[in-house]
Structures are given as structure tokens and as C-alpha cells.
Amino acid sequence: MITWIGNKLTEIFGTTLAPYVGYVLIGFAIITLVVLMAVISIYLERKIAAFMQMRLGPMRVGKWGTLQAFADVFKLMLKESLTPAQADKQLFNIAPYLVLTVSFLAFAPIAFSPSLQLWDLNIGVLYVTSVSSVGVIGILMAGWASNNKYSLLGAMRSGAQIVSYELSAGIAILTIVMMSGSLSVSGIIQSQADGWWIFKGHIPAIIAFVIFAIASTAELNRAPFDLAEAEQELTAGFHTEYSGMQFAMFFLAEYTNMFIVSMLGTTLFLGGWMPLHIAGWESFNHLMDKIPPFLWFFGKVFISLFMIIWFRWTFPRLRIDQLLKLEWKYLLPIGMVNLVFGAIITWLGWIL
Amino acid sequence: MNAVKRYFSSIFNAIVALLKGMRLTGSYLLHPSKILTQQYPENRETLYIPERFKGRVYMPHDENNEHNCTACTLCQLACPNGSIQIISKNIELPDGTKKKVLDRWVYNLGSCTLCQLCVDACPSDAIVMDNAFEFSVYNKSKLIFDLNRPGSKLKEKKTEPQV
Amino acid sequence: MEQTINNRILQSSDDEFIINVGPQHPSTHGVLHLQLRLDGEEIADLKPFLGYIHRGIEKMCESLTYKQFIYLTSRMDYLSAHINNQACCLAIEKSLQVEVPERAKVIRTLMAELTRLASHQLWWGSTGLDMGAVSPFFYAFREREMILEIFEETCGSRLTMNYCVPGGVMNDIHPDFVSKVKKLIQQFKANIHEYDELLTGNPIFQSRTRGVGYLPKEDAISLACSGPVARASGISCDVRKKEPYDAYDRVEFEEIIASEGDCFARYRVRMKEMLESMKIIEQLIDNIPAGDYRAKIKGIIKPPAGEYFQRVETARGELGVFIVSDGSNKPYRVKFRTPNFSNLAALKPMSLGAKIGDLVAIMASLDLIIPDIDR
Incomplete structure (x- = not known):
């Protein structure tokens, strides 16, 4: 089918233009997919939160409220995007686009299934981590340009938080990179053909997974680390002054970032699109192979997503100094020691 | 260590x-x-409302369109926020004597706090608290209404049959 | 003129800035306006501004008769509406020297404790909410809803029920009252462990509240704090114990006192107070005396000229009702000593040097009701 589309494009646009049109189409498809998934996860989050709190959640739009998220998006599209009179208008208007663009960029090297990968970069993991940290500039921009003290405080908190938690997230990723000996996303997934890293990486991989889970939740600015938008303290933090579609972009970026983090975690620790294999259980392994790889991938992604949602609706929020204490006194030292242990294990070749 | x-x-x-x-x-x-919330307008039939629930002040009428109000204005005096206005009129009875009877029992639901003091003050049990509660309107003048029905009159006291 | 304005608002230096929390802010629970001078995240100075919800209840009381003004007090501390009404009724009864029937006394006490329970449950939920945990709010509302249903059945309303009248209570209790209260106690006891699992034992919550917002005993006394705020600083000030009113002299309960004086101590005091309220309800629910629920008093109340004072323990502290009568059917002057007003005074000494996040925790632990401050 892909070749058929390719031939059709060459027919219409000629050989020089066709690849570019193809890129645009692929980009469009990915963006549509991501937006659709974000909308689904918004609905999921609302329903999960409601059930955890003995509520029914959205029930009115569509059967069981399934169309609620679409209705919300439609409402936000129709709303006016206000710009405060005293705001730095250019920065104020650029910031949401920057945040959203950055989170879309990080999708490029993700392998959804063996055949579906946009850009098999040999430093894919490095690319994702570096690109996703550009998003903090958008947040700082939004907070500064709003000319609102709450926004500024939120942006500053967010800056401090993301810069510090990136360290331990990076170290947790490094543990796996070291074990698998590859920085490319497909290479890491291939290295897990005989078992996922969380199973065959011994204790260092499990500790790295826990650190990655905590640090990436913190990088997402979600509860219990949602200090940047701490509703009870800073009303809405860095996006206090945003409304309409500009607000929706921050919202969308939050959910796309959730997907990226889940996808990265799935790729690194849970074997990407690799099916679950248990050594010795041949018939079981055969059965698992029957399930298509993209279902494996999205199943794992949604499980990690569910964990992030579960954290949010259970825990109270940390204070800014406690947040930094958790990073610098607990996660970073443990992560570093863990990295050394991981190195020793890799060096001795104890990996299953 | x-x-x-x-x-x-x-x-x-x-x-x-x-x-x-x-x-x-x-x-x-x-x-x-274990979900506790309910779907409100759908469950209107099964909704449990206790019989003492204070929704509004209501004047019961019997089948002859008669009520108990003697227009004594005790409820009007008891009301802390002036939600009640009793307008009475004088009518001439067949035997020639004049009598003060209720013309309009004007009730402003918009300013009523449902404190039950008027019901408490009423000596002849002419008014009660009703269970109805869906009163949203677009204009607050629609919240002022007469509690006595048109053409209603005071319930006659049962006279002893003459022997 | 400019001088007076400058005195009213805080001044900041170059490396500090002024931020206005409220009057519209998610964590002030109403229209409280706080002006903060911030040094980064730390609070260098704090100033509360009042009056956004001043309705002049004390003045309104002077133009209403004794029976009428009671309902207004429900609108002060709306979460302990019944206890406010009870205080007014007790003051009026004191002036008239009416003996309230035993049954009415017990019913009033039961209702007051249920009100306290409902109020503390809302506080527990909103504390979680202020700390960023949303789920506790709904778990707290589950039991609170049962209490409100009990109120609805007996009194006709859920929040501002105006159930107390001078001389007793408005209606007799509903036939289902006793069984429903027993069910509530059963369910509350079955669910109390969830409260501990979700918030009390949570390390994030503990680190947010332990050692935060310390209020020394001396400060608590000099700022006239009362209720759980003062008791968490080690002051014994429960009016139910000190000057028992209604049926409190015949029940056994413990006055919860903690000595730490921080947010976590205030949290623990309130949690234990819920259990004590349970104990009081359990003692009274099985022996509600038979008899009249309302003493016969005249339609128009005219207390003899003089001054009358009654204090009660609301869910937030000590409420004092002071009535001056000139012998007419309307009070000459009514003064309420509300607990939240003096508890608010403790906010500044507690939060100086704390972070913004701490301020939210401190306000949650004070359990402020803004209409009660402004009246």
C-alpha cells in the first residue's frame, strides 16, 4: 500500500516534488495520530480519575461521554485567544507553538512497530532526550511573556524542576544504553529480543526503571510534581493567562509529552514492540508472537500512561524544596551508584 | 552506619x-x-426526597378550592426578609356583617431563605413547606407568585348540626 | 491621602516582589485577600485584607426580632450552621430563663456533633485538595453526604437548616434518625482507615505539614486562637468541657490536645476530634429521652433589659454570642465573637519565612471560613 501511494505521488507531482509531499503527508498522519491519541488519553484520564473517586465522569456527550474530549477541543477552538495588554505579545504567542512543536519533534525516532519508524537515527534516544528538554524554554517563555507574577513563579519552578530531573532521567536511560550498547531506538529494541531489560537487567535495571518513572513524571509537570501549574498555589502557573486554542496547545503538549515519556520508557525497559517471551515456554511464546507488534507497543504505552495517571490522582503535591531534595539527595546519588553497578554487571557479562 | x-x-x-x-x-x-454519583435529570422518578425537605412555601387547597388562611398576617410578621405579603379584602357576608378575608398571598421565592419561620408561626396550619425544588427561571419576577388559587376561599368551620 | 494608602499596602525592595493571593484564588476558600511580599519563594511579609463578604449581620440582627435573627447566624460559619443557631438560642433562653426539655437538649447536641463531623470531613477533603491530592475530597464527601441526608430528613435542609428555635428544636426527629445515625457510625468506622492510608500516612503529606506553620503556645494565647488551632498548640480551651451547655455535661469525651503546634498537629487534633464526636454520638443516640421537643414560649420574645452572653464550641473554635436587650422585641445590640477572625490573626506569625506551598498548607490547617471572618 505504501508503495502504491508512493507511485501515485510520483505520478502526480513528478520525481523531484514527490518525496517532499510524502514527508508532509507522513508528518500530517503522525500529527493526526498523536492528537487522536492525546484526545483518547484525556478521556481515559477523566474516566480513570472519576472511577478512582467514586464518580461517573463525563457522561453526556456521546455514549458514556466518549465524545466529551472532542467537544472540549471544539469549544477551545471557538474560544478567543486573549493576549494580555501588558504581555510581550510575540513571545506570548510563540510559546505554545514552541512547546507543541518540540513535543511533536520527539516522535520522529520512536519505533511503533518493526516496519513503522519515521527516522531510524543512530542516536535516537539521545535525540529524544535532548529535543524534549527544549520544551522548558517554551514554558519559561510563556511564564515570562505573560507579565504575571504567578506565571513567572510557575515558569521558574518549572525550569528548576526540569533541569534537575533531566539529570536522573538521563542517568536512568544511560544504564540501559550501556547494557544494550546502542543509542539507536531500533538497536535497543533488538537487544531485547531475548527478554526485556526490566527482566534481564537484574536489580540495576529495575532501580533505573523506578528512577526513570519518577523523573519523567517530574519532567512532565504532572502531579505529584505539578509545581509549575500548582493550582492551589499559583492558580494555573505558567499558562494562567492563556485561553482558547493557545491554552489547548499547552494541554495537548502535556498529553503528547506523556505519550513520549511512556513510549521512551516502553522502548528502553519494556522491550518496545517485542512480545513477551518466557524462556522454555515455546507454545506460549508462539502465541505471543501472533499478537501484532504495534498492539504490543501501544498496550505497553497505555499501561505506562495509566501508571502516570494513577500517580496523579493519588498523591499530594511536593513543595519546591522537597522536590529538589528528592532529586539531588535521593534520585541522583542512587542513580549514579546504580549506573556503576550496571556497568559492573555489563562488564562481567551477567546479563541473561 | x-x-x-x-x-x-x-x-x-x-x-x-x-x-x-x-x-x-x-x-x-x-x-x-461503589460509584456514588447519580445522573440527575434521568433519575427524577427514582429520586428520594425526604418528606420534610424544604423546597418552597405552599398553601394546600382541598377539593372545594378552599384553604385555611385567615389572613392574620402572622406569617408576614414572622418572615425575616419580607418575602411574604398578605393582601386582604373586606367582603360582606349574607347576614350583612363585614369580614376580612384573604385576597392574595404574595410569595417571593427569590428572597425566601426557607427558614420555616412562617410555617412555624401560622396558627391555622394554612401553609406548609413543599418538596418541589426545580424553580430556575430566566427572570426573577417570575419567582413571585400568589399561593392562593384564584377563586379560592376560606374553609368553612364545621358547624354543629342543630338539634 | 497618599500616605494612608502607602501604609495600607506592603512595600517591596528591588529583589522582592508583592503578590496578591485572592480575593479570587483557589486556596483561600472564599474571598480572602492576602498580600504577600515574596523573596523568591519565601514569604517575607503578609497582610490579610478583609471585608469582601461583609454583610453586616450584626447590624441586621438589630432590625430583626429575636426569633428571626437566628437564621442569619447560619450564614456566618456555614459549615457549623447548627452550632451557631444553637449559641443564639442558648443566649435567648438564658435571658428568658426558659428550661429546655431534656429531649431537645439531646437532639441539639446530637445535631451539633453531626455538624462538627460533617465540617471536619469537608476540612479533611479540602486539606487534601489544597495539597494537590484531589481524591480525598470525594472520599470525605461520601460520609459527609450521609450526614447531610440525615439533616435533610429531620430538619428539611442540608446546610443552613435553622433547626434550633428558642425553647427547643423546630421538629421532632425523623423516625429513621436513630437507625441512620447508627449506620453512619458503622460506615465511618469502616472507612476511617482509608483516611489514614490516603493522607495521614502519606510521606509527601507528612513532609508538607510536619514542622510547618509552628504556632507557639504563648502566641496562640495572645492572638486569642481557639478550637483545634489552639488545642494543637497545647492550650486546653474546649468550651464543651469548660462550660458544658445542652447535653455535654452528661457525655464522656476527651479533649484532644497536642503540643507540637505545627500543621500536622492541627491535622491530628481534628482527626481525633472526629472520633471523639463519634463517641459522643454513640453515647447519646441510644438514650434520647422521651418527652417534649420544644418548650412553650411566647410568640413575641421580649427578654428583660440586660446583657446576655453565651459561648459554644463550633467546629473551628469558640463562638461567643453577646446580646444587649433593652426590653423590646428586637435586640439593642448583637455581637458575635467568631473563631475564624482570631484564628486568621495567627496566619502571619506562622507563615513568615515559609514557602508559598507552606502558606497553602497553613491555611488548610487553620480551616478558615471567610464569611465567618467578615460576618
Whole structure:
């Protein structure tokens, strides 16, 4: 089918233009997919939160409220995007686009299934981590340009938080990179053909997974680390002054970032699109192979997503100094020691 | 050494306590039968409203379109926020004597706080608190209404049959 | 003129800035306006501004008769509406020297404790909410809803029920009252462990509240704090114990006192107070005396000229009702000593040097009701 589309494009646009049109189409498809998934996860989050709190959640739009998220998006599209009179208008208007663009960029090297990968970069993991940290500039921009003290405080908190938690997230990723000996996303997934890293990486991989889970939740600015938008303290933090579609972009970026983090975690620790294999259980392994790889991938992604949602609706929020204490006194030292242990294990070749 | 032990035991205890909280919310997620909220306009038929629920002041009329109000204005005096206005008129009875009777019992639901003091003050049980509660209107002048029905009159006291 | 304005608002230096929390802010629970001078995240100075919800209840009381003004007090501390009404009724009864029937006394006490329970449950939920945990709010509302249903059945309303009248209570209790209260106690006891699992034992919550917002005993006394705020600083000030009113002299309960004086101590005091309220309800629910629920008093109340004072323990502290009568059917002057007003005074000494996040925790632990401050 892909070749058929390719031939059709060459027919219409000629050989020089066709690849570019193809890129645009692929980009469009990915963006549509991501937006659709974000909308689904918004609905999921609302329903999960409601059930955890003995509520029914959205029930009115569509059967069981399934169309609620679409209705919300439609409402936000129709709303006016206000710009405060005293705001730095250019920065104020650029910031949401920057945040959203950055989170879309990080999708490029993700392998959804063996055949579906946009850009098999040999430093894919490095690319994702570096690109996703550009998003903090958008947040700082939004907070500064709003000319609102709450926004500024939120942006500053967010800056401090993301810069510090990136360290331990990076170290947790490094543990796996070291074990698998590859920085490319497909290479890491291939290295897990005989078992996922969380199973065959011994204790260092499990500790790295826990650190990655905590640090990436913190990088997402979600509860219990949602200090940047701490509703009870800073009303809405860095996006206090945003409304309409500009607000929706921050919202969308939050959910796309959730997907990226889940996808990265799935790729690194849970074997990407690799099916679950248990050594010795041949018939079981055969059965698992029957399930298509993209279902494996999205199943794992949604499980990690569910964990992030579960954290949010259970825990109270940390204070800014406690947040930094958790990073610098607990996660970073443990992560570093863990990295050394991981190195020793890799060096001795104890990996299953 | 002790400090190291404390460091790790604090981490362990924190994780255990956090997992307890997650177990609680997770168990509610898996038990949708414990959901408490209701779908309001759909469940109007099955909605349980206690009989004492104070929704508005109401004047019961019997089948002959008669009520108990003697227009004594005690309820008007008892009302703390002037939501009640009794307008009475004088009518001439067949035997020639004049009598003060109720013309309009004007009730302003918009300013009523449902404190039940008027019902409490009424000596002849002419007014009660009703259970009705869906009163939203677009214009607050629609919240002022007469409680006595048009053409209604005071219930006649049962006279002893003459022997 | 400019001088007076400058005195009213805080001044900041170059490396500090002024931020206005409220009057519209998610964590002030109403229209409280706080002006903060911040040094980064730390609070260098704090100033509360009042009056956004001043309705002049004390003045309104002077133009209403004794029976009428009672309902207004429900609108002060709306979460302990019944206890406010009870205080006014007790003051009026004191002036008239009416003996309230035993049954009415017990019913009033039961209702007051249920009100306290409902109020503390809302506080527990909103504390979680202020700390960023949303789920506790709904778990707290589950039991609170049962209490409100009990109120609805007996009194006709859920929040501002105006159930107390001078001389007793408005209606007799509903036939289902006793069984429903027993069910509530059963369910509350079955669910109390969830409260501990979700918040009390949570290390994040503990680190947010332990050692935060310390209020020394001396400060608590000099700022006239009362209720759980003062008791958490080690002051014994429960009016139910000190000057028992209604049926409190015949029940056994413990006055919860903690000595730490921080947010966590205030949290623990309130949690234990819920259990004590349970104990009081359990003692009274099985022996509600038979008899009249309302003493016969005249339609128009005219207390003899003089001054009358009654204090009660609301869910937030000590409420004093002071009535001056000139012998007419309307009070000459009514003064309410509300607990939240003096508890608010403790906010500044507690939060100086704390972070913004701490301020939210401190306000949650004070359990402020803004209409009660402004009246």
C-alpha cells in the first residue's frame, strides 16, 4: 500500500516534488495520530480519575461521554485567544507553538512497530532526550511573556524542576544504553529480543526503571510534581493567562509529552514492540508472537500512561524544596551508584 | 552506619506508604459498583426526597378550592426578609356583617431563605413547606407568585348540626 | 491621602516582589485577600485584607426580632450552621430563663456533633485538595453526604437548616434518625482507615505539614486562637468541657490536645476530634429521652433589659454570642465573637519565612471560613 501511494505521488507531482509531499503527508498522519491519541488519553484520564473517586465522569456527550474530549477541543477552538495588554505579545504567542512543536519533534525516532519508524537515527534516544528538554524554554517563555507574577513563579519552578530531573532521567536511560550498547531506538529494541531489560537487567535495571518513572513524571509537570501549574498555589502557573486554542496547545503538549515519556520508557525497559517471551515456554511464546507488534507497543504505552495517571490522582503535591531534595539527595546519588553497578554487571557479562 | 540505615529505611517506608495509597485508589477503580454519583435529570422518578425537605412555601387547597388562611398576617410578621405579603379584602357576608378575608398571598421565592419561620408561626396550619425544588427561571419576577388559587376561599368551620 | 494608602499596602525592595493571593484564588476558600511580599519563594511579609463578604449581620440582627435573627447566624460559619443557631438560642433562653426539655437538649447536641463531623470531613477533603491530592475530597464527601441526608430528613435542609428555635428544636426527629445515625457510625468506622492510608500516612503529606506553620503556645494565647488551632498548640480551651451547655455535661469525651503546634498537629487534633464526636454520638443516640421537643414560649420574645452572653464550641473554635436587650422585641445590640477572625490573626506569625506551598498548607490547617471572618 505504501508503495502504491508512493507511485501515485510520483505520478502526480513528478520525481523531484514527490518525496517532499510524502514527508508532509507522513508528518500530517503522525500529527493526526498523536492528537487522536492525546484526545483518547484525556478521556481515559477523566474516566480513570472519576472511577478512582467514586464518580461517573463525563457522561453526556456521546455514549458514556466518549465524545466529551472532542467537544472540549471544539469549544477551545471557538474560544478567543486573549493576549494580555501588558504581555510581550510575540513571545506570548510563540510559546505554545514552541512547546507543541518540540513535543511533536520527539516522535520522529520512536519505533511503533518493526516496519513503522519515521527516522531510524543512530542516536535516537539521545535525540529524544535532548529535543524534549527544549520544551522548558517554551514554558519559561510563556511564564515570562505573560507579565504575571504567578506565571513567572510557575515558569521558574518549572525550569528548576526540569533541569534537575533531566539529570536522573538521563542517568536512568544511560544504564540501559550501556547494557544494550546502542543509542539507536531500533538497536535497543533488538537487544531485547531475548527478554526485556526490566527482566534481564537484574536489580540495576529495575532501580533505573523506578528512577526513570519518577523523573519523567517530574519532567512532565504532572502531579505529584505539578509545581509549575500548582493550582492551589499559583492558580494555573505558567499558562494562567492563556485561553482558547493557545491554552489547548499547552494541554495537548502535556498529553503528547506523556505519550513520549511512556513510549521512551516502553522502548528502553519494556522491550518496545517485542512480545513477551518466557524462556522454555515455546507454545506460549508462539502465541505471543501472533499478537501484532504495534498492539504490543501501544498496550505497553497505555499501561505506562495509566501508571502516570494513577500517580496523579493519588498523591499530594511536593513543595519546591522537597522536590529538589528528592532529586539531588535521593534520585541522583542512587542513580549514579546504580549506573556503576550496571556497568559492573555489563562488564562481567551477567546479563541473561 | 546508622545514618545510612535511616536513609534507606526512610526510602523503603515512604514507598510502602505511597503504595498503600495507590492500592486504595486502584481498588476503587476496580470496583465501579461503589460509584456514588447519580445522573440527575434521568433519575427524577427514582429520586428520594425526604418528606420534610424544604423546597418552597405552599398553601394546600382541598377539593372545594378552599384553604385555611385567615389572613392574620402572622406569617408576614414572622418572615425575616419580607418575602411574604398578605393582601386582604373586606367582603360582606349574607347576614350583612363585614369580614376580612384573604385576597392574595404574595410569595417571593427569590428572597425566601426557607427558614420555616412562617410555617412555624401560622396558627391555622394554612401553609406548609413543599418538596418541589426545580424553580430556575430566566427572570426573577417570575419567582413571585400568589399561593392562593384564584377563586379560592376560606374553609368553612364545621358547624354543629342543630338539634 | 497618599500616605494612608502607602501604609495600607506592603512595600517591596528591588529583589522582592508583592503578590496578591485572592480575593479570587483557589486556596483561600472564599474571598480572602492576602498580600504577600515574596523573596523568591519565601514569604517575607503578609497582610490579610478583609471585608469582601461583609454583610453586616450584626447590624441586621438589630432590625430583626429575636426569633428571626437566628437564621442569619447560619450564614456566618456555614459549615457549623447548627452550632451557631444553637449559641443564639442558648443566649435567648438564658435571658428568658426558659428550661429546655431534656429531649431537645439531646437532639441539639446530637445535631451539633453531626455538624462538627460533617465540617471536619469537608476540612479533611479540602486539606487534601489544597495539597494537590484531589481524591480525598470525594472520599470525605461520601460520609459527609450521609450526614447531610440525615439533616435533610429531620430538619428539611442540608446546610443552613435553622433547626434550633428558642425553647427547643423546630421538629421532632425523623423516625429513621436513630437507625441512620447508627449506620453512619458503622460506615465511618469502616472507612476511617482509608483516611489514614490516603493522607495521614502519606510521606509527601507528612513532609508538607510536619514542622510547618509552628504556632507557639504563648502566641496562640495572645492572638486569642481557639478550637483545634489552639488545642494543637497545647492550650486546653474546649468550651464543651469548660462550660458544658445542652447535653455535654452528661457525655464522656476527651479533649484532644497536642503540643507540637505545627500543621500536622492541627491535622491530628481534628482527626481525633472526629472520633471523639463519634463517641459522643454513640453515647447519646441510644438514650434520647422521651418527652417534649420544644418548650412553650411566647410568640413575641421580649427578654428583660440586660446583657446576655453565651459561648459554644463550633467546629473551628469558640463562638461567643453577646446580646444587649433593652426590653423590646428586637435586640439593642448583637455581637458575635467568631473563631475564624482570631484564628486568621495567627496566619502571619506562622507563615513568615515559609514557602508559598507552606502558606497553602497553613491555611488548610487553620480551616478558615471567610464569611465567618467578615460576618
